[in-house]
Amino acid sequence: EVQLVESGGGLLQPGGSLRLSCAVSGFTFNSYEMSWVRQAPGKGLEWVSYISSGGNTMYYADSVEGRFTISRDNAKNSLYLQMNSLRAEDTAVYYCARGIQLWTTFGGYFDYWGQGTLVTVSS
Amino acid sequence: SSELTQDPAVSVALGQTVRITCQGDSLRSYYASWYQQKPGQAPIVVIYGKNNRPSGIPDRFSGSSSGNTASLTISGAQAEDEADYYCNSRDSSGNHLVFGGGTKLTVL
Numbered sequence: 001e002v003q004l005v006e007s008g009g010g011l012l013q014p015g016g017s018l019r020l021s022c023a024v025s026g027f028t029f030n031s032y033e034m035s036w037v038r039q040a041p042g043k044g045l046e047w048v049s050y051i052s053s054g055g056n057t058m059y060y061a062d063s064v065e066g067r068f069t070i071s072r073d074n075a076k077n078s079l080y081l082q083m084n085s086l087r088a089e090d091t092a093v094y095y096c097a098r099g100i101q102l103w104t105t106f107g108g109y110f111d112y113w114g115q116g117t118l119v120t121v122s123s
Numbered sequence: 124s125s126e127l128t129q130d131p132a133v134s135v136a137l138g139q140t141v142r143i144t145c146q147g148d149s150l151r152s153y154y155a156s157w158y159q160q161k162p163g164q165a166p167i168v169v170i171y172g173k174n175n176r177p178s179g180i181p182d183r184f185s186g187s188s189s190g191n192t193a194s195l196t197i198s199g200a201q202a203e204d205e206a207d208y209y210c211n212s213r214d215s216s217g218n219h220l221v222f223g224g225g226t227k228l229t230v231l
Contacts (some may be wrong), residue, residue, distance in 0.1 A: 037222075044207075044209060044222060044223075044224050044225040045158070045166065045209050045211075045222040045225070046222060046223060047211070047219070047220040047221060050137070050220065055182075059218055059219060059220075061219060067168065095165055095166075097134070100171075100224070102213075103213070103217075105152060105153055105154070106154065106172055107153065107154025107155065107156060107171055107172035107173065107175075107212075108171075109156035109168050109171035109172070109211070110156070110158070110166075110168060110211070111168055111177065113165040113166055113167070114165065115165055116165060
């Protein structure tokens with residue numbers, strides 16, 4: 001059974017840092033691309049970041065570029081999101097999601113999602 | 124603002140057919156995927172690619188695309204289809220992914 005379990009969310013002040021983790025099981029992690037997607041309270045989905053299966057290619061949304069860093073440890077079956085210089089507008093549930101052919105014209109998609117972890121940035 | 128535009132809300136009578144649309148320039152080059160999200164739950168994919176349904180998704184869900192518009196059609200909507208629906212694709216630059224703003228579907 002494919003499972004993605006996020007952790008690391010919490011309440012912190014603006015300007016702070018936080019590292020989210022996503023532990024996966026039930027599939028060969030190093031064969032799949034991964035992304036983080038967030039959802040502010042009562043709002044829609046927002047793609048945050050992407051990392052290739054080998055960890056060599058990363059992309060970021062403009063809203064987090066330069067502040068967030070995505071990484072993965074294929075030996076530990078884990079995905080990470082280092083978030084620095086946090087702002088109130090970063091408050092959201094953060095989901096990790098497994099990607100399938102995301103950068104092809106075929107029409108990539110996210111086939112499995114975690115349950116999300118809540119990050120609240122507030123003074 | 125999103126590069127993919129969806130109507131905020133759509134309603135459909137039980138058993139009728141409804142189409143949810145997603146507009147954006149990037150859809151001329153890339154297919155969209157569609158996600159269903161119910162309150163308090165993570166999204167699930169219902170359509171991807173030209174018109175592909177993951178296993179477990181009822182065949183009343185279908186997808187299509189024309190020009191800059193992708194569409195999700197639910198033929199014979201059921202009460203359990205009431206949810207938020209999001210389209211997703213690459214943006215015009217090709218180096219970012221983007222979600223539409225979402226459509227809240229109400230089944231009357």
